[in-house]
Amino acid sequence: MTIVLVGLNHRTAPVEVRERLAFAEEELPQALRQLVDGTTITEGLILSTCNRVEVLAVTPRAERAAVERIRAFLCEWHRVPPDAYEAALYRYVDRDAVRHVFRVVASLDSMVLGEPQIFGQVKEAYAQAVAAGTVGKTLHLLLPRAFSVAKRVRTETAIGTATVSVSSVAVELARKIFEDLEGRTVLLIGAGKMAELTVRHLLAAGVRNLLISNRTQERAERLAAQFPAEVLSLEALPIHLARADIVICSVGGTDYVLRREQVAAAMPVRRNRPLFLIDISVPRMIEPSAGQLENVFLYDIDDLEQIVRTNLEHRRYEAARAEVIVDHAVEEFMASLRRLEVGPLIAAFRRRLEEIAYGELERHRRYLGPLTPEQERALRHLLEGIVNKFAHPAIARLHQAAREGTLRSEELNLLELWGDIVDARERRSSSSSE
C-alpha cells in the first residue's frame, strides 16, 4: 500500500486555477466514487477549500500509476485539457504525503499560519469520504492520527493564540481594557473600509451602541442602515465624545478631528472611565499627545500593525516548534503503517508454507500405514518445526524492514515471487473492506 497525494494550494496556484479545480460539496460523493476504482486506487479523500484542492489516495500499485490516475481524474472531472495545470500540481508519496497531511491539518501549511478553520474542513472532507465509502484501513489510520497531531500542536505550542489582523488586534486590546464589551459604546469617525471591519468585529464581540460621525452625512447614513447606529454631525463630536468607550477614527483631512483638550474635557464627564482611541487614519486625525492623558489609550495604525507583526513573528517561532512535533509523529505513523501492512503478509506467508507442508504429508500418507496418535502428533511437530525454521529468517527480516520503513524495496519483491501470497493478500483486503 502506498499513500499518494496530488494537489495545489495558494502558493502553487492563483485563485483562477484553484477555483477551476475546486469541488462543490454536493458533487463530492460522486467524485469520490469515480476516483476510487478499486484497482489503481483503493482509498480516496478529496479536500477542497478556497486555498487548496488536494486528492489523497491509497494505491496497492506503483505510485506513478496512481499519480497519473489522479491527474487524469482531476482533468476529466473538471473538463480541462490534460496537462493544463501541470506546473501548479504538487505530488507527495508515502512519508512525504503523510507529512503534508499532518502539516495541513495542523495549519502549518495555511496562508495565515495557525488559522483554525482548516481543522474543521479536513474533518468535514473525512466525514464525506467515509460516507461515500472510499475510506479504508489506511486512511482510517491516517486521518485520526492527523487530527490528534493537530490537537497536540495546538495545546503544546502557542501557534493559534496571537491575533494577526489589525481589526482583531483592536478588539483584543479593547477586551484588555474593558474586559466585557457588552453594553459598551463605539464612536466611529469617518467611514473607511478598515474602520467598518473593526466595527463589525466589535459588534460581534458584544458592543451594542454605535455612534457614527462623518463629513458627508449620506455616507454615515448608509453605514447606519447596515448597523443599528446613531448618526452625528462632525461638529457635535466633542459633546458626544464623553458617551463613547471606544473611538475608531478613519477620516481624511488636514486638521485633527479630536484634540487633546477635547479628550481631556470629556474625561471628568466620563467619571474617568477608560477611553480607547483607535486612529487608523493616515495622516493621523487624533492629536497624538491625547494618548498621554490618564485613562486614555491611543493606538494609531502603526502601533496596531507593529503588534500584528510581532504576533506573526511569534506564530512563525511557534510553527518551528510544531514542525518538530510533526516530524516525530510522521516517523511514528510510518512505523505503525508498516506494522499494519506487514501483519497480513506474514500470516499469508506462513499459511502458504503450512499448506505446502500438510499437502505433502497427505500425498505421502498412504505409504506410512496406520499411525498412532503419538506418531501423528510427532509428524505434525516435525512439519511445523521445519516450516518455522524455514520461515524465521524471512519473517524476522520483514519485521525489521517494517520497523525501519524500508519494506518497499527488495523484501517486497521477494514476497511477490510468491504469487499466491499476493493473491491471498488481495482476497483478504477486498473481503475486509466490503
Place this chain on the structure above:
Amino acid sequence: MDLLLVGALIAYVLAFLQLVVSVWWDEAGLRRGLLLLSIGAGLGGHTVWLVRAALQFGHLPIISTQEVFAFLAWAIAVYYLILRRTHRRADVLGLFVLPIIALFVLVALVSTGFKLLPEELEDVLRMPALPLHIGFMMLAYAGFLLAFLAALMYLLQERELKRKRLGAIYRYFPSLSACEALGHRSLLFGFLMLTLGIGTGIILLHRSDPIFWRGDPIIVLAFVTWLFYLVVVHYRLAAGWRGRRAAMLLIVGFLATAATFVSARLFGHIL
C-alpha cells in the same frame, strides 16, 4: 500538630503550581475545580490547626509570631476564596496571593510557638469581643492586601498598554477593568472590616485597664489609616476616582496598614 500546618503549606504550594500551569496553558476549567480543591484542603488543615491551638491555650492563637502569621495567612486565604466566588477574574490574583499565604505559613512553621503572656493580658484575652476584633482586623488586612495586589496588577497592565509593548503581562493578566473591580471590591471589604475591627477595638479599650493601653501611638495610627481609607472610599464612590492614581492610593494605603501592623508587632502590642 504542626503536621496540619505542613499539610496546609503543601496544599497552598500545590494550588500555586496548578495556577501557574493553568494560566500558562489557559485552562480555565482546571483553574476552577482543581484549584478550589487544593486551596480548600489547605484551608481545612489550617482551620483545624487554629482551632486546636485555641483550645490548647484557652484563647485565640494571636500572641506569638507563629500564631499571628498563621492567623493572617488564614484570613488571606479566606478572603481570596470569597473573592474568587464573587469575581470570575480573581483567580489570577492567586499568582501573588498564594505565595504570600505559603510564605506566611512557612514563617509560622519556623518561628517559635510560645511566648510568655503579661498577666494583665490574660484578662483581655478572655473578653468575648476580642475574637471578633482580631478576626475583623485580620480580614481587613487581607482585604487591603488583595486591593494592593490588584492595584499593582492594574499598574503593570496599564504600563504595557500605554507603552504599546505587549508582553507576558498583557497575555496573562486580567483586563484593566477586572483589576479595577477586584481592587474596588477588596477596598470596600477591607474598609468594612477595618470599621468593624476598630469598633470592637473601642469596646475592648473601654472595658480593659486604661493603664495597659497608655495612649498608644498604634491606636492613633489605626485611626489615621481608617480616615485615609474613608477618604479614598468616598472619592471613589462619589467622584469616580479610578485608574492610575486611584491604584496608587490603594498601594499607599496598604503600605501604611502594613506599617501599623509591623510596628504593633515590634512594640509587642496586639491589634
